[in-house]
Amino acid sequence: MGQSAKAQTYLDSALQLCKALEAxxxxxxxxxxxxxxxxxxxxMKEAYEAMLNYDKAKExxxxxxxxxxxxxxxxxxTFNRKKKK
Numbered sequence: 001m002g003q004s005a006k007a008q009t010y011l012d013s014a015l016q017l018c019k020a021l022e023a024x025x026x027x028x029x030x031x032x033x034x035x036x037x038x039x040x041x042x043x044m045k046e047a048y049e050a051m052l053n054y055d056k057a058k059e060x061x062x063x064x065x066x067x068x069x070x071x072x073x074x075x076x077x078t079f080n081r082k083k084k085k
Contacts, residue, residue, distance in 0.1 A: 004041045011037060028058040 011034045018026050035050035 004037055007037050008034070008041070024057070025061055028054055028061060031057055 011030060015027070015030050015034070018024065018030060031050050031054035035047045035054060038044070038047035038050055
């Protein structure tokens with residue numbers, strides 16, 4: 001809506017809050033929005049850096065989530081095998 005500077009202030013606050021609360025699941029989306037906002041302002045270096053941080057945060061979140069799901073499935077398989085015996 002043409003208020004990129006104000007939006008950036010809110011995004012910065014959101015990122016700080018996300019880290020303070022350890023709510024890392026929201027970090028990738030905030031970083032992606034920051035990159036888009038920087039691009040709208042013509043700050044391409046900052047946009048690129050935000051996208052790099054987005055990729056790292058996304059990999060961390062989804063990598064951990066995938067590992068957790070794999071561990072859960074392995075536990076279920078083990079449980080089912082023991083149950084059948």
